[in-house]
Amino acid sequence: MSWFQRYMRSSIGAKQVMAVTGLGMVLFALIHMTGHLQMFGGRDMYNGYAHFLQHLEVKWVARLGLIAIVVIHIFTAISLVMKNRAARPVAYAMYKPVASTPMSRYMAMTGLVILAFIIYHLLHFTIGTVQPQYFHMLDDKGRYDAYSMFVRGFQNVGIFASYAVAVFMLCMHLGHGASSWIQSLGWRHPKYGTDKLGPILGIVLFLGYIAPPTAVLIGMIKLPGA
Amino acid sequence: MSDMNLTVHVWRQKDAKSPGKMVPYKVTGVSEHASFLEMLDILNEQLQAKGEEPVAFDHDCREGICGMCSLMINGRPHGGQKATTTCQLHMRKFKDGEEIFVEPWRAGAFPVLRDLSVDRTSFEKIQQAGGFVSTNVGSAPDANSVPIPKEDADRAMDAAACIGCGACVAACPNGSAMLFVGAKLAHLHSLPQGQAERGHRTQAMVNAMDAAGFGNCSNHYECEAACPKEISRDVISLMNKDYVKASFTHRERSGKGDGGA
Ligand code: SF4
Ligand code: FES
Numbered sequence: 001m002s003w004f005q006r007y008m009r010s011s012i013g014a015k016q017v018m019a020v021t022g023l024g025m026v027l028f029a030l031i032h033m034t035g036h037l038q039m040f041g042g043r044d045m046y047n048g049y050a051h052f053l054q055h056l057e058v059k060w061v062a063r064l065g066l067i068a069i070v071v072i073h074i075f076t077a078i079s080l081v082m083k084n085r086a087a088r089p090v091a092y093a094m095y096k097p098v099a100s101t102p103m104s105r106y107m108a109m110t111g112l113v114i115l116a117f118i119i120y121h122l123l124h125f126t127i128g129t130v131q132p133q134y135f136h137m138l139d140d141k142g143r144y145d146a147y148s149m150f151v152r153g154f155q156n157v158g159i160f161a162s163y164a165v166a167v168f169m170l171c172m173h174l175g176h177g178a179s180s181w182i183q184s185l186g187w188r189h190p191k192y193g194t195d196k197l198g199p200i201l202g203i204v205l206f207l208g209y210i211a212p213p214t215a216v217l218i219g220m221i222k223l224p225g226a
Numbered sequence: 227m228s229d230m231n232l233t234v235h236v237w238r239q240k241d242a243k244s245p246g247k248m249v250p251y252k253v254t255g256v257s258e259h260a261s262f263l264e265m266l267d268i269l270n271e272q273l274q275a276k277g278e279e280p281v282a283f284d285h286d287c288r289e290g291i292c293g294m295c296s297l298m299i300n301g302r303p304h305g306g307q308k309a310t311t312t313c314q315l316h317m318r319k320f321k322d323g324e325e326i327f328v329e330p331w332r333a334g335a336f337p338v339l340r341d342l343s344v345d346r347t348s349f350e351k352i353q354q355a356g357g358f359v360s361t362n363v364g365s366a367p368d369a370n371s372v373p374i375p376k377e378d379a380d381r382a383m384d385a386a387a388c389i390g391c392g393a394c395v396a397a398c399p400n401g402s403a404m405l406f407v408g409a410k411l412a413h414l415h416s417l418p419q420g421q422a423e424r425g426h427r428t429q430a431m432v433n434a435m436d437a438a439g440f441g442n443c444s445n446h447y448e449c450e451a452a453c454p455k456e457i458s459r460d461v462i463s464l465m466n467k468d469y470v471k472a473s474f475t476h477r478e479r480s481g482k483g484d485g486g487a
Contacts, residue, residue, distance in 0.1 A: 007473035011402070011442040012432060012466055080442050087401035087441030089334050093235070093248050094327045096301035100399060100446035107444065180445040183459065186467025190460065 014076055019181035021073040026178055028066060029170070029205055036150075039212040043147040043224050047139050050146035074115065081108055103175040103198075110173040117166035124153065139224075151223050154216040163213055171206040175199045229255045230322040234269060236281050237329045239338050242345075246338065248327070258318040262305065263288060263295060265317050266328075283342040288313040290454065293389030296396070297342055298329040303393035303452040311391065311454040331396035335403070335438045348438035349390050349406065355434035356427035357410045359419050372418050382416035385409045387455040397452030400441030405449035407435050408461030411468065425476030428468040 007013040035053070038046045053059070097105070120130070125146075128135035134152045139145040154160050179198030182188050188195075215221040231254045239246025253269040260268070263285050270280035286294040295312040299305035305315045320326065328342060336344040386409075394405035411428060414420030420427070443462060450459045 003473060003478070006433075007470075010432060010469070010473075011404075011436050011440075012469040013473065014442060015444070016466070016470060080444070084400035084402075084441040084444075087334050087439060088332050090332050092298060092301065092329055092332055093237075094298075094301035094329070096306070097397075097399065097446070097448055098302070098306070099448045099451035104444065104446045105399065176445070183445050183463050184466055186463045186465070186470065188460065188463040 019184035154213040171202040293391040356430035385412035394449035403440040412461035425472035
């Protein structure tokens with residue numbers, strides 16, 4: 001086995017892979033959030049942003065990179081969960097955890113819900129199979145009318161609710177993950193209260209993601225002319 | 227307060243190969259001044275008086291320094307009292323008539339030998355892989371010739387407090403041994419004497435830990451809460467940093483020209 005394979009297969013290597021890929025996804029989530037906050041800037045601004053993303057030179061490089069990160073994160077997680085189950089073949093009759101949190105203990109569960117949601121979310125807004133009737137509309141400047149598609153999507157209470165659940169799961173997942181990576185890479189230092197980073201980032205992303213759809217649902221953000 | 231009568235549910239398992247189960251026993255006349263292990267001694271006397279097999283459990287010093295005692299008590303390693311080993315846990319912390327659950331450490335790398343006694347040879351193997359410094363005998367340098375900052379000496383001492391009991395593994399939802407291994411590494415790596423073999427030691431001990439079948443740390447920090455010696459999770463952070471550095475930059479021993487080792 002080469003030194004690199006040995007590192008990747010080691011317990012510490014695996015958690016550092018989880019840390020680095022997780023961090024990549026957190027950065028994407030932050031950029032994605034700021035993108036969608038532009039719904040508050042109105043139709044022209046949001047469609048301009050969507051147009052810019054659609055015509056980005058490196059669009060497929062970014063997409064393939066993200067897919068690779070997600071796939072590595074998931075497969076490493078599966079292998080870790082399996083190894084950890086095997087490390088305790090007989091369960092305790094009584095076991096009372098005191099330091100871990102629901103956030104840390106349900107990482108696999110919240111992760112799976114987020115994965116399922118991402119697939120649905122891509123079908124809805126990227127591939128266009130959830131509401132195909134709104135998918136190919138153009139605005140008055142001849143660009144894809146992403147703004148109206150967004151509004152029509154979240155006027156639907158069911159879609160809003162599934163989105164809210166998924167964003168809450170993301171908040172839980174990052175509540176542990178977004179501070180855990182610092183320890184995994186060995187950068188945790190008593191002088192910096194980095195254990196709070198996860199919960200803070202989780203809450204920031206939750207609010208940032210839930211704000212535009214909520215504004216649509218309560219009628220603050222409307223369809224053009226409505 | 228007078229003596230206590232208790233119901234103790236104990237894991238009974240004949241040997242490593244047999245299946246085991248929890249068995250309830252009544253134990254009577256336990257002084258509140260007795261330690262938890264003394265309570266088990268009393269239970270064993272009462273079992274023997276009835277002609278039953280006594281319960282096997284590990285113990286040695288009974289003063290909190292050897293790391294032999296190892297019981298999961300009511301779902302917490304060493305009973306869950308802060309900075310306390312099972313042998314230092316006293317019965318006054320329990321109530322008369324209470325039901326107490328006693329189990330062995332649960333980990334694939336700590337197989338049960340009998341009842342509450344587990345085999346912790348896997349810890350020995352990790353230690354043998356690198357938990358030492360190599361020096362020539364008979365050439366001890368003058369005590370003060372290597373200046374060591376007080377903070378470093380303190381950190382090394384804090385890590386060296388680990389008694390190798392395995393409560394960290396028992397507490398971890400993943401059965402990971404990283405607090406133990408981290409403590410052994412931080413002990414030597416906080417001092418100048420540990421620097422010479424730092425990369426090699428980190429890799430050797432982590433590889434031995436993985437080979438023994440311990441689980442993977444996912445930063446729950448149950449280990450830190452359970453450790454009777456209050457080893458900090460910082461030792462795991464240090465190990466993580468050292469391991470990635472050693473993996474990518476350490477020039478591993480070739481077997482050639484290194485004295486044939
Ligand atoms: S780190 Fe603490 S809990 Fe783990 S073996 Fe050492 S003393 Fe026991
Ligand atoms: S018996 Fe030695 S530490 Fe408990």
